[in-house]
Amino acid sequence: MSLKRSSSSFFIFLFSFFFLSSHVSSQACQKTCGQIPIKYPLGTGSGCGDPRFTRYITCDPDQQTLTLTTHTGSYPITSVDYAKQEIYVTDPSMSTCACTRPSHGFGLDWDAPFSFHDDTVFTLLDCSVDESPVFTPLSNGSGRVSLCDRQSSSICTFLYSNCRAISLINLQVSTCCVYVPLDLGPSFEMDLNKLKCSSYSGFYNLGPGQESHPENWNYGIALKYKFNVFDEYPGVCGSCERSNGACGFNTQSSSFVCNCPGGINTTSDCFFLYNSASILVPWFSSKHHSHTSTISSQIINLY
Structure with a gap:
């Protein structure tokens, strides 16, 4: 291996290490609040779920309680039926x-x-x-x-x-x-x-x-x-949740983001994640297997 190639590989390794280390944190948008599962359109904080719901529904990080707030007060949410799109307070x-x-x-x-x-x-x-x-x-x-x-x-x-x-x-x-x-x-x-x-x-x-x-x-x-005027569940959100992500939004533009484990946001899904060894690996799915195998081999070959 040439010195030039070795230096390039070492640089890429250091870059990957420091970049990934900066993202080693818990997922910003939590999947539960207390005993209540959190799915779209609900969220646990700013940038999570649907922006229309954020100002009304919040999760207390200390008490782990999900709360609905209106102009008349704050009310504990006891359960959510996502299949029927119902919230009980x-x-x-x-x-x-x-x-x-x-x-x-x-x-x-x-x-x-x-x-x-x-x-x-x-x-x-x-x-x-x-x-x-x-x-x-x-x-x-x-x-x-x-x-x-x-x-x-x-x-x-x-x-x-x-x-x-x-x-x-x-x-x-x-x-x-x-x-x-x-x-x-x-x-x-x-x-x-x-x-x-x-x-x-x-x-x-x-x-x-x-x-x-x-x-x-x-x-x-x-x-x-309702999810929207036509009450249609956004397909991009479904792909995000299937990849172990949480549907959210950019707080500046309100555009969709998928919040992945490690606190990383993408505009699609979390089928590609970083492992503890700082090597990019796929979130395994038969749908993405051939594509991710190629990417993984390309990255590994850099070292």
């Missing part, structure tokens, strides 16, 4: 069958990439029959009529009679109002101060035969999301 101030507490309500930002799931039902608790706008005075002044969902009035009966936490307060069923998300209006706002109600309860997926058992209801709020 809970409000610590929400009243349940086990505990009744005062609350400020819940609302979604008008430009958020979420909407209420059809199965989500809100029940306003302890509303003022005389002052709450959900009870409208009759034109003849003979009383007030409820603007609530009358077909679901049985939900109030079950809550007020079968829940010990509510029955102990001796609230009247007439002060309860079933308030479905469509009634929240275009701003998706539930302001309990304006509604003159002391608290609310949210639940979803009651399930057959569970309507009369509020102690078994799924308390929380179910949301749904």
Whole structure:
């Protein structure tokens, strides 16, 4: 081997060593947050997931808790169903069958990439029959009529009679109002101060035969999301995740990047990774085998 070739090989080795050493770090976009798997469009921090979701969903690195934040507060995310594109959150101030507490309500930002799931039902608790706008005075002044969902009035009966936490307060069923998300209006706002109600309860997926058992209801709020206007999962993201990468974006241009183990970003996928010996090797896949074998042999031949 000539001195010139030997020097070139040594230079390439040093370059590879220092370049790769600078990238030896944990993957910037994490695959989990606590017990919840993280997949597109969600992310664990800036530059991870879909940029439309970043300002609303975050992962606390210390507590490892996934949180949804809106203009009304921050709410823990209990689970995510990626197949159905559903997110389930809970409000610590929400009243349940086990505990009744005062609350400020819940609302979604008008430009958020979420909407209420059809199965989500809100029940306003302890509303003022005389002052709450959900009870409208009759034109003849003979009383007030409820603007609530009358077909679901049985939900109030079950809550007020079968829940010990509510029955102990001796609230009247007439002060309860079933308030479905469509009634929240275009701003998706539930302001309990304006509604003159002391608290609310949210639940979803009651399930057959569970309507009369509020102690078994799924308390929380179910949301749904879309990937984009056409609700199409981006193919480039699928390739990235199959190669053990995490879908993200360039924080300056918002263009797609694939975040690979070691903190390296690419514009496609992570099928090519650096091993601990600082030699470029493929992320093995039958689809890329012939191409990566050629590249690997070319790099090894440099030394």
